[in-house]
Amino acid sequence: EPAAEAEIAAQPAQAEQRATPPAPTATPQRPSAPAQGGGEEAAGYVTPLVRKLASEHGVDLSSVNGTGVGGRIRKQDVLEAAERAKAAKAAPA
Amino acid sequence: MSEPNDATFDIVILGGGSGGYAAALRAAQLNLSVALVEKGKLGGTCLHNGCIPTKALLHAAEIADQTRESEQFGVKAELVGIDMAAVNSYKDGVVARLYKGLQGLVGGAKNITFVAGAGKLVGKNVVEVDGKRYTGRNVVLASGSYAKSLPGLEIDGERVITSDHALTLDRVPASAIVLGGGVIGVEFASVWKSFGVDVTIIEALPRLVAAEDEESSKALERAFRKRKINFKVGKPFEKVEKTENGVKVTIAGGETVEAELLLVAVGRGPNTANLGYEEQGVKMDRGYVLTDERLRTSVPNVYAVGDIVPGLQLAHRGFQQGIFVAEEIAGQNPAVIDEAGIPRVTYSDPELASVGLTEAKAKEQYGADKVKTYNYNLGGNGKSQILKTAGFVKLVRVEDGPVVGVHMVGARVGELVGEAQLIYNWEAYPAEVAQLVHAHPTQNEALGEAHLALAGKPLHAHA
Amino acid sequence: MSEPNDATFDIVILGGGSGGYAAALRAAQLNLSVALVEKGKLGGTCLHNGCIPTKALLHAAEIADQTRESEQFGVKAELVGIDMAAVNSYKDGVVARLYKGLQGLVGGAKNITFVAGAGKLVGKNVVEVDGKRYTGRNVVLASGSYAKSLPGLEIDGERVITSDHALTLDRVPASAIVLGGGVIGVEFASVWKSFGVDVTIIEALPRLVAAEDEESSKALERAFRKRKINFKVGKPFEKVEKTENGVKVTIAGGETVEAELLLVAVGRGPNTANLGYEEQGVKMDRGYVLTDERLRTSVPNVYAVGDIVPGLQLAHRGFQQGIFVAEEIAGQNPAVIDEAGIPRVTYSDPELASVGLTEAKAKEQYGADKVKTYNYNLGGNGKSQILKTAGFVKLVRVEDGPVVGVHMVGARVGELVGEAQLIYNWEAYPAEVAQLVHAHPTQNEALGEAHLALAGKPLHAHA
Numbered sequence A: 001e002p003a004a005e006a007e008i009a010a011q012p013a014q015a016e017q018r019a020t021p022p023a024p025t026a027t028p029q030r031p032s033a034p035a036q037g038g039g040e041e042a043a044g045y046v047t048p049l050v051r052k053l054a055s056e057h058g059v060d061l062s063s064v065n066g067t068g069v070g071g072r073i074r075k076q077d078v079l080e081a082a083e084r085a086k087a088a089k090a091a092p093a
Numbered sequence B, C: 001m002s003e004p005n006d007a008t009f010d011i012v013i014l015g016g017g018s019g020g021y022a023a024a025l026r027a028a029q030l031n032l033s034v035a036l037v038e039k040g041k042l043g044g045t046c047l048h049n050g051c052i053p054t055k056a057l058l059h060a061a062e063i064a065d066q067t068r069e070s071e072q073f074g075v076k077a078e079l080v081g082i083d084m085a086a087v088n089s090y091k092d093g094v095v096a097r098l099y100k101g102l103q104g105l106v107g108g109a110k111n112i113t114f115v116a117g118a119g120k121l122v123g124k125n126v127v128e129v130d131g132k133r134y135t136g137r138n139v140v141l142a143s144g145s146y147a148k149s150l151p152g153l154e155i156d157g158e159r160v161i162t163s164d165h166a167l168t169l170d171r172v173p174a175s176a177i178v179l180g181g182g183v184i185g186v187e188f189a190s191v192w193k194s195f196g197v198d199v200t201i202i203e204a205l206p207r208l209v210a211a212e213d214e215e216s217s218k219a220l221e222r223a224f225r226k227r228k229i230n231f232k233v234g235k236p237f238e239k240v241e242k243t244e245n246g247v248k249v250t251i252a253g254g255e256t257v258e259a260e261l262l263l264v265a266v267g268r269g270p271n272t273a274n275l276g277y278e279e280q281g282v283k284m285d286r287g288y289v290l291t292d293e294r295l296r297t298s299v300p301n302v303y304a305v306g307d308i309v310p311g312l313q314l315a316h317r318g319f320q321q322g323i324f325v326a327e328e329i330a331g332q333n334p335a336v337i338d339e340a341g342i343p344r345v346t347y348s349d350p351e352l353a354s355v356g357l358t359e360a361k362a363k364e365q366y367g368a369d370k371v372k373t374y375n376y377n378l379g380g381n382g383k384s385q386i387l388k389t390a391g392f393v394k395l396v397r398v399e400d401g402p403v404v405g406v407h408m409v410g411a412r413v414g415e416l417v418g419e420a421q422l423i424y425n426w427e428a429y430p431a432e433v434a435q436l437v438h439a440h441p442t443q444n445e446a447l448g449e450a451h452l453a454l455a456g457k458p459l460h461a462h463a
Ligand SMILES: Cc1cc2nc3c(=O)[nH]c(=O)nc-3n(C[C@H](O)[C@H](O)[C@H](O)COP(=O)(O)OP(=O)(O)OC[C@H]3O[C@@H](n4cnc5c(N)ncnc54)[C@H](O)[C@@H]3O)c2cc1C
Pocket: B014, B015, B016, B017, B018, B019, B020, B037, B038, B039, B040, B041, B042, B043, B044, B045, B046, B047, B049, B050, B051, B052, B054, B117, B118, B119, B120, B142, B143, B144, B145, B163, B184, B271, B275, B305, B306, B307, B308, B313, B314, B315, B316, B317, B318, B347, C439, C440, C441
């Protein structure tokens, strides 16, 4: 048997597994919204650029639903939250 | 939290490599009690047979090359030769020092019980070592990987060897064939060429380091051609025969290559056979342990980390996963790891470094019309000119969006991946990096220049 | 916007160094018409007599050292000697290639008119060159700096020299005294020692590289002591006398040092005398041009950039200021530059790199009880062990706040400053960096480890 087949097979197979994560064997659970401020004890995932953007737009990160990998809050999420807040304010009481 | 007085631990970890020991150290910090089972040496593959010894060889290789080419820089020197015994004692010295440091860290953690011996999962929460049972409220599988071979290709440790043997070679061979043009293969090819070996790489896939961006492969191939490292890509291996003084390899189409030895570097297989995983109900696929994104296996409270989990086989992925699992068990609810955000370095000469998506992957994910790239040639980078290295920094971005891939080729670019890692993981836009003008003259300046150009304001570059 | 048909430009720039040409290139991109006046060579000090040639010498020095110490790595080699003519032709080759590239960039920009000759500000918006007047809606002063001396210390270019002469020296002196332990002084001392020169640094301030964090100075001094680079700190220079074959320097207290030559590296003075600045009403202070944070001088529409503006005298600060001014004139309202966010690198062996505040400055600014630091020793960093370098990564943070200073010492750490620059300027918290595990084994991993430790979760470090 041409042994090299195995090599060809091995790498793409791994790559594939990478692209499509193995079927979850337990219910995947979304991490709770990252804590603000990046305190050491805080779990979750905040990035400085998102934090800055949030503070510029007065967005409370704990109220933002992250759409990035594993629930990471993306810039887009912050901008959308800011838009919603603006719209809500503009809307008649 | 609890003490192992009833031989029950918060966590029993099977394997003391990058993934296992990182989990143990982080768990201990979080006041969890740990049994860390290791049959070989604490530190595992990376420290003893992987990352560290190979990078020591690569540095000795760099020194050999610089000495050989020193006249270009005005330094008159003569390369007398490679003293392999001395190279090995340098390499072993580095490993020994780091090993001692690691032993100090693990030994100094009061709530880690180090268990020397081969362990087996004999219950869903029990690891047995030499007849003694260690029960854990949680178990972490971290048994690592081994150098694979191909069917019918027998490793004899003399003429047909793996990286394990290559790392303890007591001589510089006259010639070598490297089977496999992945990271490990090109690193050894690079070392050997610098040591004066006539090297040929054989790779079944159409390019070297095929997991990298296509432009990176092309640049590496160009550099290797210049270094007179032979390679044959796109042609699978067919067979190897012993000759009087070495080996003869036949590849598809009938072409043969002869050399003193053959290094088999066709990948690493998960070290999971006969360890009781399947018997205890852990779901597996071709020997790999399947987990969800929180590294849980199919058995409750049993986690897996490192090379046995499908994905990138890298030491720092093991560290990150080990830390993740410890924090998860401690109830800290850590953020899921983005596999694409893990930096990748190939330490050959030239080095390759990347993080995020290749151009091809980004186009697949976002659509070809939504992806923009910029390639900054190191020809415009002063420090790279000083080092006389060639290469580039290539950025992949989403239109009106962040940088989603960074790909670099050139001497020493591995060190630039730390910055690239922040850019990718923090989803920076080119303009956010561009406003920070980098130190002159550095190589990291090339990363800055690439962002300046992609932000529409090139400095030392044409638009 | 406008064409220079009536000899009126959007911007007239006086000086084609780092600050001036960056302003010109950015302005041209923004469709402004530019007259760029340069009396010497486009590229200025940095390209021709500063950054680039010194770093070429430092790389030749690195090669010499590595060859000398190659046996430690198992490479048997013999250092025959330094061929200064060859070193210089390597150095000049690098400069020439980059010069050509820069000329291409400036020459290729349609709306930049390059004016060769010495300019003088003869009106608030007029620069005269060889009798010809160039009028600008805006003027940018970018005339740079020159090597200063001390009162009574005469530069003869033979035995008492500045960096300009040191860069064209056609021999390796047997011994040298370096007056000034700042960046330029320690870089030359480092080069010469590697070339085999017996070097003594004399510095009036109490430590070498006194602008850096005190721990960085200490580490550099320790390393220099090990390299047998002599230095005397805290004692001002008193006088120099010629001896039969060289010079004799007397320092405060009467101690004398003799050597073949004396390099005067006591700082750079602004090149602003007799250029018409004061006559046109530009406010100055001891020769420096005063500006506000938007780089406006006291005369409307006259800006200043680079070494003539008080602050860090660094090429990339000049780039950044040049870009800023061009964008400001184009009405883009760029963000003010944070001077502390500009990275600083000393390219000696070992290298020093820093960004943000020193520990002392941070304590001054935030209060001593509000500042936390962490010093990660490179002894725990695999790649640094492989390079056999010593040093550290030190972080300075505000309690419950961001990292406000990063200080690094060790071979090649200059390349890590790109990442440090993002951390400081993006105001990252230690935990935000700590969640990204760095590539193993790299030196940038040490930056990661320091953040892990400061975030309370050390990996390869004791807490
Ligand atoms: C030549 C080479 C070079 C490499 N270079 C790099 C590099 O530069 N950078 C990088 O990031 N990665 C590199 N790697 C990959 C890296 O070494 C691995 O990704 C990493 O070691 C995986 O960690 P791990 O904990 O999963 O497994 P391992 O490090 O393999 O550790 C597993 C441990 O488990 C132990 N074990 C196994 N079974 C049992 C048992 N039954 N009982 C008790 N103990 C057991 C083993 O003895 C071993 O110590 C390299 C690998 C190789 C081979």
